[in-house]
Amino acid sequence: MEKETPIFELKDISYSYPNKLALSHINIQIYKGDFLAIVGPNGSGKSTLLKLILGLLPLQKGDIYISGNKINQYKSWEDISYVSQKSNAFSSGFPATVKEVVMSGLTKNKSLFKWFNKEDEKKVDQILERLNISDLKHENIAQLSGGQQQRTFIARALISKPSILILDEPTVGIDARHVSEFYQLLTRLKNEGITIILVTHDIGVVADTASQVACLNQHIHFHGTSESFKSLDEVSISKIYGHPVQFVDHQHERSCCM
Numbered sequence: 176m177e178k179e180t181p182i183f184e185l186k187d188i189s190y191s192y193p194n195k196l197a198l199s200h201i202n203i204q205i206y207k208g209d210f211l212a213i214v215g216p217n218g219s220g221k222s223t224l225l226k227l228i229l230g231l232l233p234l235q236k237g238d239i240y241i242s243g244n245k246i247n248q249y250k251s252w253e254d255i256s257y258v259s260q261k262s263n264a265f266s267s268g269f270p271a272t273v274k275e276v277v278m279s280g281l282t283k284n285k286s287l288f289k290w291f292n293k294e295d296e297k298k299v300d301q302i303l304e305r306l307n308i309s310d311l312k313h314e315n316i317a318q319l320s321g322g323q324q325q326r327t328f329i330a331r332a333l334i335s336k337p338s339i340l341i342l343d344e345p346t347v348g349i350d351a352r353h354v355s356e357f358y359q360l361l362t363r364l365k366n367e368g369i370t371i372i373l374v375t376h377d378i379g380v381v382a383d384t385a386s387q388v389a390c391l392n393q394h395i396h397f398h399g400t401s402e403s404f405k406s407l408d409e410v411s412i413s414k415i416y417g418h419p420v421q422f423v424d425h426q427h428e429r430s431c432c433m
């Protein structure tokens with residue numbers, strides 16, 4: 176049987192900022208339908224890795240292939256949606272409603288100067304309903320809570336029906352109920368066949384939600400199924416994090432204290 180082409184293939188990637196080595200010899204393959212959680216301590220290179228995958232930083236060493244094409248020859252960027260860590264950092268005067276922000280997610284599929292139509296309005300309504308924020312449609316984005324803003328940006332990322340969703344710490348500042356709703360949404364999206372790459376600090380939750388976990392700290396220290404990640408002991412995870420990690424046993428799940 177012919178081997179499946181990975182959606183993303185990173186070959187021996189290293190990246191340095193002036194005076195700072197951020198990533199060293201990264202090799203990783205991500206396949207269609209994978210839900211990969213990338214975990215690691217602060218400053219371990221997670222955002223840098225995402226930015227390289229998205230072509231937002233230039234390659235210095237190594238190669239990245241997307242669906243078999245060298246990254247600089249890849250053309251179907253509209254298939255990839257990205258929600259950045261700073262998406263919900265707004266100044267209070269930012270003049271846009273939830274509807275406008277979500278609709279702007281359709282612009283990458285439109286030719287310049289083409290106005291939005293009734294069909295686009297319908298898409299906005301559907302995605303707002305799906306994320307349970309229909310009531311916020313005409314609210315000013317800057318005046319919403321962090322959790323509401325986050326869901327608005329997820330809606331914006333999803334409205335163009337991407338086949339790949341990349342999220343950088345989307346649950347920062349979100350309360351526990353919304354975090355749990357958010358992971359249920361990701362599980363649904365994964366079941367629909369969307370490939371998901373998620374950078375997060377929620378180790379306990381991702382181990383139960385993602386299909387694969389990669390532990391990054393300049394190098395990839397571990398990459399495997401979430402089952403094999405869950406079987407790692409405190410000593411192994413502490414080594415990855417570079418400081419002691421203690422597991423807390425809740426009734427149904429394991430979480431981490433760092």
Ligand SMILES: Nc1ncnc2c1ncn2[C@@H]1O[C@H](COP(=O)(O)OP(=O)(O)OP(=O)(O)O)[C@@H](O)[C@H]1O
Pocket residue numbers: 192193195196197215216217218219220221222223224
């Ligand atoms: N623009 C930059 N210039 C110089 N150094 C940078 C720059 N961006 C990141 N770094 C450094 O590179 C390293 C990796 O940063 P990166 O943001 O990728 O880590 P991270 O794992 O995403 O961190 P966090 O969990 O805190 O968001 C850090 O030491 C950081 O200080």
